[in-house]
Amino acid sequence: MIIDYNFFGLEQGCVWDTPVCTDLLDELQMNEGVYDEAFIELDTSIEPHTNKPTKWTLTTIMDAKFTSDLDAGSISAEGFDITKLMLYRSVYGTGDWDAIGEFKYDEEFNLYDFVDRYVQNGSTYQYAIVPVANEVIGDKLISDSIDVSYEGxxxxxxxxxxxxxxxxxxxxxxxxxxxxxxxxxxxxxxxxxxxxxxxxxxxxxxxxxxxxxxxxxxxxxxxxxxxxxxxxxxxxxxxxxxxxxxxxxxxxxxxxxxxxxxxxxxxxxxxxxxxxxxxxxxxxxxNYDMLIKNDLISRAFLTHMTYDDEGDIISVDN
Structure with missing residues (x-):
């Protein structure tokens, strides 16, 4: 039974006449069903369709993919916690990924701000974040394509x-x-x-x-x-x-x-x-080896963000 969930933004979407507040819930329990994915998003302006999401955004809370195990798409990593994040870059359409950054994972922050200045004008890139736990490497979270344009x-x-x-x-x-x-x-x-x-x-x-x-x-x-x-x-x-x-x-x-x-x-x-x-x-x-060798890897700026009920950012703490 789902309480206080408004399907597709419809006005009459609650199960009960008196909705139950869900502001501080931090646990999701799913019973008696067959599921292949559970997606929770802060953005309440989603379109009324049942297409599965294809990527995470800043307002995504959870995207659990059930793949015949109990990890729901998470990294099992043989019991190890995530220790660092790798940042990869690819020229759009080539499928070739090169590492350009490596950051220590800090659970106190939920936003890593990185500026890539080593880019070619007129090129189109994609970026990917990869979590690493000990020696276990996770899946790529791939960004949209980004066009590079600058003068000078x-x-x-x-x-x-x-x-x-x-x-x-x-x-x-x-x-x-x-x-x-x-x-x-x-x-x-x-x-x-x-x-x-x-x-x-x-x-x-x-x-x-x-x-x-x-x-x-x-x-x-x-x-x-x-x-x-x-x-x-x-x-x-x-x-x-x-x-x-x-x-x-x-x-x-x-x-x-x-x-x-x-x-x-x-x-x-x-x-x-x-x-x-x-x-x-x-x-x-x-390339990554030469950037490391010549101490050219920039660090990420870590910040902490919180959101309002509509999924908009309401504070950023450095």
Missing amino acids: IFLTDKKENKRLEYDISLGEISYNTSSNTSQPLNSPYPIVTFGNSNYRSSSLTVLPLSKETVSLSGSSIDKLAEQINRQDWMEFLNNSRAKVLRMDSGVLMLVVTKNARVTHKEGETLRDLASISFDYVEIGKI
Whole structure:
């Protein structure tokens, strides 16, 4: 018997004339029936149909799939509790999944907020969360497809995401390979052998302006703010950390930067502005192993959310 449940939002859906309050119930008991799935959702605006749900959302409470066992679709995990969550990403339609994040599971929080900055402009991705208990890996909870669109050129590491905005100059890009030429004594032609090297290198120039100078709309230059901003850029470029270079043209590269240099503008009125140039070298593909090796895995921000009776978020506690 179901008490105080309004089927499909119909006005006359309760079993009893006086509904029983269900605000604080934390247990569901199902008897004398044949069930293949039990789905409970906070959102009360569902459409009037009996199609089975295909995914979890932020307002899903439970989706128990009965698969000839007593676990209802949960991870049995040989008695172990969930210890961490793995985050995977796939280019939509390929079916190939790459790990991009790993987070320790904390039962005190119900929302993990993660920003993926290592994405290619114009691509479409899907993400998946996978619970891990000891060595037991759970099923993927797959997201909707997400289209990536941004403008500009960015240089990003684990802690900073800098945009190159003004007076950008893209240097000549070299596609570097290694080879060796030898001249046999008994042949008129040389023998050329090639190694496995295949990487890109180039240089970039940008005029980084401070927020203070930009806010002046060209009327003047904040000299101190410009000096502080340049110093911040130089420390970023010289921090010996790997970075991801991404452009709205679709370029996505794992690089290191070197040979950073400052060139001040000429003229009395512009001498407090300076361009920054640097070289970069591609050091590998952007995959989980390389992100781990170069300490580029960002952490998730954990929050706690609660909901009202309609399933809307009413509080977020950091």
